[in-house]
Amino acid sequence: MSSKTTVLRLYRRSLKLSLDWAVHRYLWRGQAMYIRSLFEANKHITEPRMKRDLIRETEDLLEKWKHPDPYRPPTAPGGSKYERNLPAPILDPPPKMTL
Amino acid sequence: MFRTALLRSARHAVRAAPRYQSTIARPAARSSPFQSKHIAPAARFQAVRCYSAHAGLTRDEVEGRIMDLLKNFDKVTDLSKVNVESHFNNDLGLDSLDTVEVVMAIEEEFSLEIPDKQADAIHSVKQAVDYILAQPDAH
DSSP: OOHHHHHHHHHHHHHHHHHHHOSSHHHHHHHHHHHHHHHHHTTTOOOHHHHHHHHHHHHHHHHHTOOSSOOOOTTSTTSTTTTOSOOOOOOSOOOOOOO | OHHHHHHHHHHHHHHHGGGSOTTTOOHHHHTSHHHHTTSOGGGTTOOOOOOOOOOOOOHHHHHHHHHHHHHTOTTOOOGGGOSTTOBTTTTTOOOHHHHHHHHHHHHHHHTOOOOHHHHHTOOBHHHHHHHHHHOTTOO
16 A cells, blocks of 8 residues: 555544544534644655654554544444344245255 | 314214224324314324335435535635536646545535545545445435
């Protein structure tokens, strides 16, 4: 996985994490802009070792701020609607066997 | 007058009851004076609950909602370029972080969670629409 993909996933994770912690949307908006500025600040770094350090640092931060009860979409695993209203199991009798 | 109204509604209830299954008709509940005043005669025995299934999303609806979302996105400057085929990076001039934000907004719009791998693959309106239409639990 290229470091660009990694960084994009980290950005996505950090936005979701801040959305978990934020009480209101208007508060989250400021946090999102701050996160964006942090990512923008290191946009031009090309040296692999520095990139790796930054990625590790971000992961540590995300781990440190992990939310105990994150938002789950209702139909996602762990959500309140997960596996509700499943289609019924097959109730027909088995086909008749002629032996 | 109150008693006559009650008697009349009870009589209606008795007359109407055999036409329906006993599980769905509830004459006892309908004969209460608080309800019988408000209920029109046609709707007297609508004690059946109507559950509706999710009808699914049409392609036009999904496209319209995604394009509305993009038009409200403040970094999309040229609104005339927002159409069904537009690419986030090439046509709308959004960079990769903006694309992540757009995909997150799409997730919230349709109240579903897009896994990381599929979210990385969404780069245009058409890809997003195709992905949403493939999901059975998109709203």
